[in-house]
Amino acid sequence: MKPYKLKEIAHFLGGTVIGDPEAMVTHPAGIREATPGAITFLANPKYAPELATTKATAAIVGPDITEAPCALIKVDNPDLAFAKIVAHLAGVTPKPELGTHRKAIVSRYATLGKDTRIGAGAIVEAGAVIGDRCTIYPGAYVGYGAVLGDDCTLYPGVVIYHNISLGNRVSVHANAVIGSDGFGYAWDGTKHAKIPQVGTVKIGDDVEIGAGVAIDRARFGETVIGPGTKVDNLVQIAHNVKIGAHALIVAQVGIAGSTELGNGVVVGGQVGFAGHLKIGDRAMFMAQSGVNKSVPAGESWSGTPAMPHKQWLDKERNQKKVSGLRDTVKKLEERIAALEAKLGESEK
Amino acid sequence: MKPYKLKEIAHFLGGTVIGDPEAMVTHPAGIREATPGAITFLANPKYAPELATTKATAAIVGPDITEAPCALIKVDNPDLAFAKIVAHLAGVTPKPELGTHRKAIVSRYATLGKDTRIGAGAIVEAGAVIGDRCTIYPGAYVGYGAVLGDDCTLYPGVVIYHNISLGNRVSVHANAVIGSDGFGYAWDGTKHAKIPQVGTVKIGDDVEIGAGVAIDRARFGETVIGPGTKVDNLVQIAHNVKIGAHALIVAQVGIAGSTELGNGVVVGGQVGFAGHLKIGDRAMFMAQSGVNKSVPAGESWSGTPAMPHKQWLDKERNQKKVSGLRDTVKKLEERIAALEAKLGESEK
Amino acid sequence: MKPYKLKEIAHFLGGTVIGDPEAMVTHPAGIREATPGAITFLANPKYAPELATTKATAAIVGPDITEAPCALIKVDNPDLAFAKIVAHLAGVTPKPELGTHRKAIVSRYATLGKDTRIGAGAIVEAGAVIGDRCTIYPGAYVGYGAVLGDDCTLYPGVVIYHNISLGNRVSVHANAVIGSDGFGYAWDGTKHAKIPQVGTVKIGDDVEIGAGVAIDRARFGETVIGPGTKVDNLVQIAHNVKIGAHALIVAQVGIAGSTELGNGVVVGGQVGFAGHLKIGDRAMFMAQSGVNKSVPAGESWSGTPAMPHKQWLDKERNQKKVSGLRDTVKKLEERIAALEAKLGESEK
Numbered sequence A, B, C: 001m002k003p004y005k006l007k008e009i010a011h012f013l014g015g016t017v018i019g020d021p022e023a024m025v026t027h028p029a030g031i032r033e034a035t036p037g038a039i040t041f042l043a044n045p046k047y048a049p050e051l052a053t054t055k056a057t058a059a060i061v062g063p064d065i066t067e068a069p070c071a072l073i074k075v076d077n078p079d080l081a082f083a084k085i086v087a088h089l090a091g092v093t094p095k096p097e098l099g100t101h102r103k104a105i106v107s108r109y110a111t112l113g114k115d116t117r118i119g120a121g122a123i124v125e126a127g128a129v130i131g132d133r134c135t136i137y138p139g140a141y142v143g144y145g146a147v148l149g150d151d152c153t154l155y156p157g158v159v160i161y162h163n164i165s166l167g168n169r170v171s172v173h174a175n176a177v178i179g180s181d182g183f184g185y186a187w188d189g190t191k192h193a194k195i196p197q198v199g200t201v202k203i204g205d206d207v208e209i210g211a212g213v214a215i216d217r218a219r220f221g222e223t224v225i226g227p228g229t230k231v232d233n234l235v236q237i238a239h240n241v242k243i244g245a246h247a248l249i250v251a252q253v254g255i256a257g258s259t260e261l262g263n264g265v266v267v268g269g270q271v272g273f274a275g276h277l278k279i280g281d282r283a284m285f286m287a288q289s290g291v292n293k294s295v296p297a298g299e300s301w302s303g304t305p306a307m308p309h310k311q312w313l314d315k316e317r318n319q320k321k322v323s324g325l326r327d328t329v330k331k332l333e334e335r336i337a338a339l340e341a342k343l344g345e346s347e348k
Helices: A006-013 A045-051 A078-089 A309-347 B006-013 B045-051 B078-089 B309-347 C006-013 C045-051 C078-089 C309-347
Strands: A016-018 A038-041 A058-061 A071-074 A177-180 A185-187 A192-194 A200-203 A214-216 A222-225 A300-302 B016-018 B038-041 B058-061 B071-074 B177-180 B185-187 B192-194 B200-203 B214-216 B222-225 B300-302 C016-018 C038-041 C058-061 C071-074 C177-180 C185-187 C192-194 C200-203 C214-216 C222-225 C300-302
Touching: A006 A016, A006 A058, A006 A071, A006 A078, A038 A078, A058 A078, A078 C185, A078 C192, A177 A200, A185 B078, A192 B078, A214 A222, A300 A309, A309 B309, A309 C309, B006 B016, B006 B058, B006 B071, B006 B078, B038 B078, B058 B078, B177 B200, B185 C078, B192 C078, B214 B222, B300 B309, B309 C309, C006 C016, C006 C058, C006 C071, C006 C078, C038 C078, C058 C078, C177 C200, C200 C214, C214 C222, C300 C309
Parallel strands: A038 A058, A058 A071, A177 A214, A200 A222, B038 B058, B058 B071, B177 B214, B200 B222, C038 C058, C058 C071, C177 C214, C200 C222
Antiparallel strands: A016 A071, A185 A192, B016 B071, B185 B192, C016 C071, C185 C192
């Protein structure tokens, strides 16, 4: 990263400098690890005390911070601003060379767009279509008839099964699998007979898929991941699931067959969804919840089985009070016994 | 798919047509997505209302459905019948060409059966034995001395470690791993010393393994998956686990070391089993359960820690009543106070 | 394995023979599966009754076992002793040949140490450094600028992203991914804008990583796995997580961003940690716990949300007593009603 003046950065971000606008920074860093020459940021108020002791030359902060031992660049959204700086100023991920590596294995019946990069050992089967400026890292696999839009990236070891379609600007991290058979069997009296999975998977524009994710193809029709949705590592998405736009699915979530998640849904890590549910737009789920009911739009649910978050908080609170309740009941029992004894006496 | 007459399909399925037996269908489809020319089916009663509005030309249904806006083919098991139709009539998954691709890397000390298909970039190590009609997709790896029966399929990126054995008709989906070292260490006073994992994994006939699954080799002896068992995506099976025949293990389940599951066991998604348990035949487990006890044959268990399903339902019900109980106790307290006051007065 | 006399094995282990020191054993086996000629062991007292019926020629046991139908070798730690015997006497995992396979793809700008083994189809990118005696199995990928210490092993399908560093004697099992992008986005008003993940991952000496594990690179700085730590299959480790030395992380655990685990922490299977927590040295977590608070050193926590194990046991016990409590309260209600009736009468 070449050195930048704080006033240049503030200009780029539309922010204002407090301190020396001519001070130079050379690299981004975390608030604790920062050394002189670094630019850091403060987004989470939890870390505010660490601003007082940071060694950074400058920090990007929100409107309510006014004092620090370093220069400040004030912006509306420090998190986003810092992301822009890192992307703009820092280095980029290394990629395979432009063109098709001589040890890539690309079918003569595949179609490649302009300025694609296909790494060594990558495989592109017959009928596949790779859009402009796509990057296929070494060892990735694009199956028969699969279609990638423009500007897609497949990291090493990614497997795209036959006839799957990806939109534009889709990134898929290493060893993720898209289009494996859904888990469907019918007992035929002696064994689980396989139900053919002849559908596909459709991934929208601007989707990012994490490492080791598994997304099954539909029984028929499509498994769908909507545009702008982000899926973290090791998530399981079963056949015929449909996820809307701009959802966030954190690591190790599992979504069973035919369940539909709306737009903007946010799902914490390790949550499980039963099959055939409908989850409304912008619903949110606490990590590790087990969801076995459909959920209306905009609600926050928690727990296993999941319930509205407030109800879950009540339940948790009540459980904590059970031991107090047992003490209360014991005391009431003694008071009743005393009353009974007295009344017995007074009757004598 | 070439067009078929309904009477041809009914004949193939052993079913009966209600409606025009000469009507033609050209493709399978879901009940909601179906368009004219499609054949659909109704297995789950939940979807019965949708039959009234389907656009399909025909639907495969069970014995109790008698009316619909489309033609009907009545059979005993519509789910299974539809699976047969899809498999029989629809296209099949594309495969590598017959023979060994010139960019596959097959040891001269490996043994290949008749009519095998070994894709580009696939690796078969010395001592491996590949049965007749096996399909090894590009990028799959068969380790030293591993043995595959006849008609097996390894999808791209599958890793079969050394000396693992697979039965006949075993399918393993992309990026699954069979035969990695079990997780075993002994503290030697200064560090976790590795316990060598010198056993193997034995996969029975007709097993299907999902994408991204990890099955560890035994410490010694065998980790076993019984014939006809189906394992969904991202399941973890530890060393020395033994699973019986015809079990269903849904996605993201984890089974700790040396636990044994009987025949026909059904395990919901994200369930965890502690080590060294014995789970009887046909036992069933609700999704996300945490099983830390052995379970007798035929029982249904739920919850964390898991308990018999009825007991779990009681527990859940009781928890919901705790807040009512607190109200009740509060009222009792008031009535006792009133009684005490009265009795105090009457004694005066 | 060549035959050994029991006195040779006892000498190697520093143990003493009870029985015929000249008896020969040829292979290790489990206590139940053992046949004549086998040497077995007893570490878990749970299996003590099986010693009485084992067919093994000899068993390695602890100080308190004195009688068995087979010869005994008494040692302090039978588990560790047996591990040593298996490692010393049994065969080893087959490896690629010394040198670089002619179908490996190693950049001319990569640096290889002495006596490395690089298998067919393995890929080593420009700027990567591979230490002495490393083994890279077929199909593994080492990204641009990644650094491996000495004596590391990457099994097939492992993906090491750019600029990641591994210490000495690190083993990574098949299809694990180290260095994928952390899951970080900032809402920019219309979409989740990607926060660049420009940090790295640093893996200490003697770490073992299981199959299918995903470890994300830091947003900036480092995601750290300390020396001697062992990570089981399908674990998710998010960006900027720091794990200390000699920790044990069992399968399918998920650790959210920036959480720090101390030295010697032990985490049961399927546990989830929220982000930004600090977990003290030697803390332990029961399987499936959901940890949303920082935990002091040395404590055992359980449940979701996790709490100290004793508190969790109380909670579980109280929950079981709720149904008894409801019966008690019902009876108290009757007694109060009786008292009220009596007092009413006595007032008349």
